[in-house]
Amino acid sequence: MTRVFSGIKPSGHVTLGNYLGALRRWAEVDQHQAESLFCVVDLHALTVEHDPARVRRLSRQAATLLLAAGLDPEVCTLFVQSHVDEHTRLSYLLECVATDGEMRRMIQYKEKAVRERERGGSVRLSLLTYPVLMAADILAYGADEVPVGDDQVQHVELARDLAVRFNHRYGHTFVVPRATRPQVAARVMNLQEPTSKMGKSDDSGPGIVYLLDEPEAVRKKVLRAVTDSGRDVVYDRAERPGLANLLDILAACTGGNPESLAAVYDSYGSLKKDTAEAVVEVLRPVQARHRELCADPAYVEGVLRDGAEKARASARPTVDTACRAIGLLPPVAEPSLSAVR
């Protein structure tokens, strides 16, 4: 059976973009079609300046929202990255296979490093090595497929390269993974800046709808979305990105098609109004389930405990094999010491 791994970074509140672009598909499709692992990748949230209490809070919230979005712990494995030591164990081994040049070429590193320096801050070493940890996340589980947004494809390609290189040098150890991109509504853009993605890290933007936004806040943000000059409603991503984004969101929420929806509307106003209501309706059941789960923290903790245990059991043999293959002496308790070259 195909194995799928994906992760969500608790560096900001989960957005409508995360939901329509990833979480919903994980819940509706991936977890049923593949043996799936979904991970709150908290170690990755430490690569830029962070507030410890906030990361903890956002990690719990992300896990709760994944459940609220429909991930079923009976069907998939849901866990927090730092609860499973295998990620950092393997990351170090992969650092011994990756090169510094490779790391410095990563687009996201270059962009984020520039941003940090512009802010007058320093760049954490972990920001540079982040893609290696991400490769470890994926390779530890022998994942075949990694559903990610466009901005993460380069990182998954690095994971592939490292897997191939490790296998070639030290013997077959890792499954070589590939990135998959969800077909529908993979890209929800910022409502105020429709040429950039609705990312979660730049918080409190008026162009970002959060999964836990109250209906009134959702309406306000959608109604104030930037649209393009022109009056007719047409679907044109290149020329009319603001409008296209609204049509994409409406289509993703109602199961329609953005081109045919464009034909239905003759004003921006009515399109915005319907889009706002469609978003409110999509978020409603997720928010209701989230409230229930928040009232039962012991349940969520239990899910994460069991998830970490399952994840550990799945990753440990692969990471142990990698340790042996690269030349580490097995701990003495292992009975087969003499059998290892």
Ligand code: TRP
């Ligand atoms: N880097 C991803 C992001 O910023 C999150 C992530 C970390 C991830 N490890 C992963 C995604 C492994 C898929 C697989 O969105």
